[in-house]
Amino acid sequence: xxxxxxxxxxxxxxxxxxxxxxxxxxxxxxxxxxxxxxxxxxxxxxxxxxxxxxxxxxxxxxxxxxxxxxxxxxxxxxxxxxxxxxxxxxxxxxxxxxxxxxxxxxxxxxxxxx
Amino acid sequence: xxxxxxxxxxxxxxxxxxxxxxxxxxxxxxxxxxxxxxxxxxxxxxxxxxxxxxxxxxxxxxxxxxxxxxxxxxxxxxxxxxxxxxxxxxxxxxxxxxxxxxxxxxxxxxxxxxxxx
Numbered sequence: 001x002x003x004x005x006x007x008x009x010x011x012x013x014x015x016x017x018x019x020x021x022x023x024x025x026x027x028x029x030x031x032x033x034x035x036x037x038x039x040x041x042x043x044x045x046x047x048x049x050x051x052x053x054x055x056x057x058x059x060x061x062x063x064x065x066x067x068x069x070x071x072x073x074x075x076x077x078x079x080x081x082x083x084x085x086x087x088x089x090x091x092x093x094x095x096x097x098x099x100x101x102x103x104x105x106x107x108x109x110x111x112x113x114x
Numbered sequence: 115x116x117x118x119x120x121x122x123x124x125x126x127x128x129x130x131x132x133x134x135x136x137x138x139x140x141x142x143x144x145x146x147x148x149x150x151x152x153x154x155x156x157x158x159x160x161x162x163x164x165x166x167x168x169x170x171x172x173x174x175x176x177x178x179x180x181x182x183x184x185x186x187x188x189x190x191x192x193x194x195x196x197x198x199x200x201x202x203x204x205x206x207x208x209x210x211x212x213x214x215x216x217x218x219x220x221x222x223x224x225x226x227x228x229x230x231x
Contacts, residue, residue, distance in 0.1 A: 004156075033219055042118070042204060042222035043157075088157065090220075101170055102220065104157040 003027065004091055006105035013079050014113050021074045021108045023089035029069045033090040033102065043088065046074075076110075084112045116140055118223035120205050126229045127195065135190040135226045137205030145210045146188040147220065148180060151202040163188060164210055195230045202227050 005024045013019050023032065031050045035043040047056045049065035049072060056063050060077045076083055086109050090102040118139045127133050139146060148160040162170035163182040177199075179191040188205055206220040 035222075040202060040225070040227060042120075042224040043206075045219045045221065048219050090157075101159060101162065103159075106154075106156045 003093065003103045004089060004105040006087075006089055006108050008108060009106065010109040010111070012111045012113065015080060016078055019076050019079055019110070021087050021110075023072045023074070023091075023105050025070045025091055025093070027070070027093045029065070029072075030092040032063075032065055032069075032072045034063050034072070034074050035088045035090060037086040037088060037107070039086065046087075079110075079112045081112045081114055084110055086110070118205060118207055118221050120203075120223035120226050122226060123224065124227045124229075126231065127192070128231050129195060129197070131195075132191070132193040134192065135203055135205075135228075137188040137190075137223055139186055139188075139205075139207035139221070139223075141207055141209075141221060143207040143209045143221070144185050145208050146182060146185070147206040147208075148188065148190050149204040149206065151204060151225070153201075157204070161190075192228075195228075197230050200228055200230045 007022050011019055031048060033048050034046040036046055037043045047063045049063055052067040052069045054065045062075045063072060065072045072089060074087060086107045088104050088107045090104045092102060121136045125133060145164045147162050150158045150160055159172050160174045161180045166182050166185055177194050181189040202225045204225045205223040208220040209218045
């Protein structure tokens with residue numbers, strides 16, 4: 001089974017609509033990272049969350065980590081075609097081996113229609 | 115050059131060929147990583163190098179051989195690959211503490227799209 005589950009797997013929205021992507025772990029997280037990827041390209045770092053209840057925003061993207069540090073959400077307000085891509089959550093699990101071992105979710109493919 | 119660079123960007127090879135992928139980071143980081151991204155599968159960590167020492171080998175077949183000559187360069191040597199090894203290979207770097215705790219984000223290169231015929 002996946003250590004990190006993302007939902008939905010894909011999302012199609014009309015420009016201007018709000019949307020939310022979720023990332024759930026079966027284990028307590030030490031740190032949670034959100035990345036964006038254009039098809040066939042590298043990952044672009046968006047945000048990192050470490051504290052329970054933490055919330056960060058950058059432009060129209062907000063990420064939250066729940067108090068139990070097992071679930072994170074990424075919310076995009078007033079989506080634009082430039083938001084289209086694959087969104088991945090990555091995590092370091094508490095108590096696991098360290099040295100940068102990130103586990104990733106399977107990704108959410110976002111399409112934004114103009 | 116800035117950030118993390120990877121060469122080549124695209125590679126087509128036969129199963130009997132030997133080739134190498136190169137990654138270079140210009141960020142002064144002390145840890146580097148190889149990931150494999152296949153269609154419809156999560157991004158998979160292959161190898162981790164911290165301070166030029168390999169600290170993680172995620173059960174990767176021996177036909178993949180990593181090399182880290184210094185903290186800025188990372189190679190992935192390929193030999194006798196299989197068609198199922200076709201994927202996007204991503205390199206990343208980050209700054210980690212001597213204690214090994216991960217506090218900082220990983221920066222990714224653009225990837226090498228590998229096709230094995």
